[in-house]
Amino acid sequence: MSRRSKKGKALGFGHQGRILSSGVYKREAVRRRINGNSLQVSLLKRPRRSPLVEKYNVAKYDLRRGYEFPEHLHDLIPSGTPEYIDHGERYVERISRALYYFKQCALIGPSGTGKTHVVYIVAEIHGLPLWEINCGLQTSTYDLFGRYIGLGKENWIDGQITSWLRNGGILYLDEANMMKQDIAARLNPILDTRGHLVLTEKDNEIVKRHPCGYVIIAMNPFSSEFVGTKPLNAAFRRRMAVWINFTYLSVGDDISKDEIGLIQSRGKVDEDTAYRIVRVGAELRRQYLSGDLPYGPSPGDLINWAVLISDGMTPQAAAEETIITMTSDNIEVQEAVRRVVRMNFA
Ligand SMILES: Nc1ncnc2c1ncn2[C@@H]1O[C@H](COP(=O)(O)OP(=O)(O)OP(=O)(O)O)[C@@H](O)[C@H]1O
Numbered sequence: 001m002s003r004r005s006k007k008g009k010a011l012g013f014g015h016q017g018r019i020l021s022s023g024v025y026k027r028e029a030v031r032r033r034i035n036g037n038s039l040q041v042s043l044l045k046r047p048r049r050s051p052l053v054e055k056y057n058v059a060k061y062d063l064r065r066g067y068e069f070p071e072h073l074h075d076l077i078p079s080g081t082p083e084y085i086d087h088g089e090r091y092v093e094r095i096s097r098a099l100y101y102f103k104q105c106a107l108i109g110p111s112g113t114g115k116t117h118v119v120y121i122v123a124e125i126h127g128l129p130l131w132e133i134n135c136g137l138q139t140s141t142y143d144l145f146g147r148y149i150g151l152g153k154e155n156w157i158d159g160q161i162t163s164w165l166r167n168g169g170i171l172y173l174d175e176a177n178m179m180k181q182d183i184a185a186r187l188n189p190i191l192d193t194r195g196h197l198v199l200t201e202k203d204n205e206i207v208k209r210h211p212c213g214y215v216i217i218a219m220n221p222f223s224s225e226f227v228g229t230k231p232l233n234a235a236f237r238r239r240m241a242v243w244i245n246f247t248y249l250s251v252g253d254d255i256s257k258d259e260i261g262l263i264q265s266r267g268k269v270d271e272d273t274a275y276r277i278v279r280v281g282a283e284l285r286r287q288y289l290s291g292d293l294p295y296g297p298s299p300g301d302l303i304n305w306a307v308l309i310s311d312g313m314t315p316q317a318a319a320e321e322t323i324i325t326m327t328s329d330n331i332e333v334q335e336a337v338r339r340v341v342r343m344n345f346a
Pocket residue numbers: 014016082083084085086109110111112113114115116117118219220249262298299300301
């Protein structure tokens with residue numbers, strides 16, 4: 001369900017390694033003298049444009065189109081998202097473009113390739129509230145669309161999707177191919193040119209999609225390894241104009257310098273150790289993609305391994321607590337991972 005933060009804290013994507021100081025708000029105090037009395041008003045102001053706009057080359061795609069989200073939604077705008085490393089795929093730019101022209105897009109790729117991370121950074125860059133729903137969880141239609149609370153029909157509470165329709169921002173549907181049919185069917189009129197929801201629960205109220213209401217769906221490719229995945233509902237698939245494929249930064253012998261830099265800076269290890277870690281990760285991913293392992297490690301998993309090494313553990317001992325056990329409970333599979341670690345940290 002939603003990653004709504006504690007009151008007063010902006011939404012943040014998890015950090016491995018370094019904890020960044022969060023918050024992009026700027027405090028502005030205004031002092032006035034009125035009839036001899038001094039009045040001070042303190043305002044928390046969000047800068048109008050993120051400095052990341054230039055960095056990720058998305059100035060062309062203004063997704064807010066001048067709209068300022070009201071104060072009570074600022075908690076839902078991510079802040080302090082760690083840097084997103086790109087291998088020339090320009091994911092942030094491609095997603096921004098898809099949302100700008102079509103209002104919605106689909107991200108597809110194996111676990112750990114950075115789909116969730118990129119959604120957070122896109123929301124932060126454009127200053128958009130993020131409404132996150134994991135479709136794999138048994139979330140009730142009440143939570144998604146809303147319900148009356150109490151005895152009578154006085155107190156209606158909007159669900160996540162209804163709130164997003166009314167307020168705008170990015171509706172992020174993770175594991176979209178695990179969505180239940182009845183929910184998918186209700187989303188269809190929202191995602192096509194009709195752009196509205198009929199709240200049958202609330203005397204058929206018609207809720208229109210906010211002009212700054214965007215949708216991103218994400219999923220793992222349909223395959224036997226991802227337990228529970230199924231092909232995406234066909235009507236749903238047709239409504240997505242743009243599909244963006246995600247791959248690992250490094251696989252097999254193709255080692256990304258940027259990923260080494262990422263492990264080095266966020267894991268606080270030297271370049272040689274970072275290189276070896278990425279070599280291990282790339283080999284495990286190769287084996288995973290060819291069906292020999294049940295999981296390929298994400299950059300986040302490799303950062304966790306590096307953090308323990310930088311704390312003084314040996315690479316082997318740190319690997320036992322991280323990537324070896326993470327890959328599988330199966331002892332034979334763990335031994336296969338251990339072998340790859342040993343080959344690179346002799
Ligand atoms: N390109 C990248 N740059 C920086 N960090 C990355 C990148 N790709 C992945 N990561 C890191 O790897 C970890 C996993 O990424 P994320 O959760 O976004 O993957 P995902 O594709 O959403 O996986 P899943 O399908 O399991 O939900 C996170 O810690 C994320 O910060």
